[in-house]
Ligand SMILES: Nc1nc2c(c(=O)[nH]1)N(C=O)[C@@H](CNc1ccc(C(=O)N[C@@H](CCC(=O)O)C(=O)O)cc1)CN2
């Protein structure tokens with residue numbers, strides 16, 4: 076089957092599964108994910124961490140925030156570039172909805188230092204719809220994270236890219252395209268799964 080079609084069908088199926096989790100299951104998942112993150116050196120020592128505001132059944136990352144690091148949220152970049160900006164997220168951040176109905180920090184803000192170049196983040200926690208154990212990530216289909224981190228295929232320094240998911244979002248193997256940026260690992264309520272990159276399947 077055409078791999079784009081296969082990804083589209085998987086996306087619909089996994090999004091439906093994610094939305095069926097109850098509020099209690101969501102709360103447990105989000106606390107368990109925070110507990111898992113707090114045990115990982117890459118998270119403990121990170122100073123600049125990108126998170127996201129949960130939507131559509133994604134696990135919430137609110138419980139993983141702590142005062143030793145600065146946290147950032149994605150904002151759709153202007154001019155339809157299809158990329159993301161990362162803007163500081165703290166108790167003063169003013170939010171507004173983007174065209175998908177997801178809250179994002181207002182921009183431009185009064186303080187230019189609120190924006191952090193993607194390449195200088197230590198860790199990016201990525202929302203995802205599906206994952207495999209080989210670095211494969213299925214997102215919402217906009218390609219925003221792929222475009223934003225496309226530079227990492229050539230870069231010397233790159234943030235640690237860690238997917239966040241419920242365990243039910245794991246699949247055996249995702250069909251990957253040339254533009255798909257592989258994850259360094261995935262965190263779920265049951266643990267941290269570093270990617271086994273040696274065996275990523277590429278279909279184009
Ligand atoms: N919480 C969160 N924030 C995020 C993402 C995400 O996946 N999760 N994104 C990750 O890239 C970016 C937004 N990408 C998105 C792409 C498509 C849709 C979406 O809901 N599409 C609808 C229909 C589109 C519409 O309403 O116009 C759909 O597929 O049903 C949402 C977000 C940036 N922020």
Ligand SMILES: Nc1ncnc2c1ncn2[C@@H]1O[C@H](COP(=O)(O)OP(=O)(O)OP(=O)(O)O)[C@@H](O)[C@H]1O
Pocket residue numbers: 082212213214215216217218219220221222225252254255
């Ligand atoms: N580096 C890139 N340059 C140009 N187009 C890209 C790039 N990365 C992704 N795209 C485009 O984005 C579209 C969505 O890709 P894909 O299905 O892999 O999204 P996704 O990873 O599931 O979504 P997201 O990253 O938004 O969560 C593709 O049709 C592709 O053409």
